[in-house]
Amino acid sequence: MxxxxxxxxxxxxxxxxxxxxxxxxxxxxxxxxxxxxxxxxxxxxxxxxxxxxxxxxxxxxxxxxxxxxxxxxxxxxxxxxxxxxxxxxxxxxSANSASTIPVSLVERILKVYSYTDVIEQRRREKHELIIDHRFPMERWGASEPPHLTSMSDDEIKVKFQLLKKDASGNHNLLKSRSCERCIKTGKRGKPFGIRFWYQGDENWPSIHQRGAEAEEGCIGCGWYDFEAWRNALNQKLAQFDQHN
Missing domain, CATH: 1.10.10 (Arc Repressor Mutant, subunit A)
Structure with a gap:
């Protein structure tokens, strides 16, 4: 053989x-x-x-x-x-795998976000939600460290967000494809084609491509923190209205 x-x-x-x-x-x-x-x-x-x-x-x-x-x-x-x-x-x-989230922590994450997906802001059933790591697995560079059930609510909000997965769409899959393109082209994601970043611009800003240090390059992208992205975009639109 x-x-x-x-x-x-x-x-x-x-x-x-x-x-x-x-x-x-x-x-x-x-x-x-x-x-x-x-x-x-x-x-x-x-x-x-x-x-x-x-x-x-x-x-x-x-x-x-x-x-x-x-x-x-x-x-x-x-x-x-x-x-x-x-x-x-x-x-x-080398494997780049997510460590399993303990059942008790899954329940806490869902409760912290009131079972509400961050993009459509709809309260959903558990099976219609995906616990998304803000920092994408494609950039980890190694297996994720174990999740601690003792994580505080603030730590949960820093690490996770909720995305939907139902019959009408899978936002986690859209994010994954965007992250793959970002790694390949050096151009950051544009959620739903909207060219806006709440920090930086479309160009990958970090010298690090993978590993913990690379997370700084994700900050500003809507897929990394959709709530921060939406709030910053709304603020930008409000400022525009005030000057017109």
Missing amino acids: SQEQSLVDTIRSQFRQNSTQLQVFNLLSDQQWHCRECEGKPIGSNQYAGGGGIQGLQRGTRSRPGLVIETNKQYCLTCQQIRLGDRWTGEIK
């Missing part, structure tokens, strides 16, 4: 049987480009690109390394169109 095949078999054994991630890994394990439209969607149209698929493979877990996956557009012979696709390079990297 070759070293390459041994790595594939080792990684494959670390997935839950019949999981979406295992199916996506089996698809990408040949290290060839695969079209998301005609090959990804049949696996799991709602999970293929997200944490249950590509993103989850890239991040890894405490027991499994992350995978180096390239994503780009190419001509698909099956679709006969230019489509977005993915290719595993055969390389692995």
Whole structure:
């Protein structure tokens, strides 16, 4: 058995049987480009690109390394169109995984925010909310330290916000895609296409790209702190009204 095949078999054994991630890994394990439209969607149209698929493979877990996956557009012979696709390079990297939030802490976070998502400001059922880390996992550079159930309300507000995930949309997925583009291009996020930052501008301002020091570069982006972003934008609009 070759070293390459041994790595594939080792990684494959670390997935839950019949999981979406295992199916996506089996698809990408040949290290060839695969079209998301005609090959990804049949696996799991709602999970293929997200944490249950590509993103989850890239991040890894405490027991499994992350995978180096390239994503780009190419001509698909099956679709006969230019489509977005993915290719595993055969390389692995240090895991960049979220530590599990204890159930008791989950309940406290939801209560601190009154079960209300920060963007639409609607009170929701628990299953329609996602506890979002303000500082995105894509920039951690390592596994997240364990969450302490003793966190104060103020510490919770510094670290987390609530985003919605319901039949009409997944704001956490929108944020993840924006953060990925930011890492790739150095241009910070524009929530819903609105070009406003409450600190700095669209250019990534930090010399640090990953790790704890990189969090300073997120400050000012609406995806990092949507409430601060909205308040600053409203203040800007109020000042404009006063001068017109």
